[in-house]
Amino acid sequence: MNGPLWNPNGQSQEMQGADAQTMAAVKAMQTVMESCPGKTVMSGVMGFALGGAFGLFMASMQYDTPLSSPGATAITSLPLRQQLKQGFKDMGARSLSSAKNFGKVGAIFSGTECCIEGFRAKNDLANGVMAGCITGGVLAAPAGPQAAAVGCAGFAAFSLAIDSYMRRPSDSD
DSSP: OOSSSOOTTSOOHHHHTOOHHHHHHHHHHHHHHTSHHHHHHHHHHHHHHHHHHHHHHHHHHHTTSGGGSTTHHHHHTSOHHHHHHHHHHHHHHHHHHHHHHHHHHHHHHHHHHHHHHHHHTOOSHHHHHHHHHHHHHHHHGGGOHHHHHHHHHHHHHHHHHHHHHHHSOOTTO
């Protein structure tokens, strides 16, 4: 049973012929990505990138009917170059705001889930639910205790739904 799809050493055929420096770099990357700080940073960075793209898309959709928004008459009276400059500046600000929010949510959730998983020494749905509750509560806490409770319940329910969907057995199993 040794072939291109199964290797008893756990290495791909490309990695079997790799030099020691490449193997050390791969091992270091695996170690970082398996640690809670590594997962937290990576989730924050990827959330920031996704949030930036999402924010840019959503901000660009804002300008499909510029006459419906308040202050549109002031924008339409400007020359085209000024309109574009103001529109791109607003899109950049909205994109950055969305990127920060997505990055914060990703980092808090991933770090919390990793810590809970390490503490409980289990990988199950409860980790995501608890991490979702903590994340939702922390993000909504500045609005008060009632908002924190609702944020906790909402984010926990969302985490449960996503984890349940992602963990369901596939048709081929």
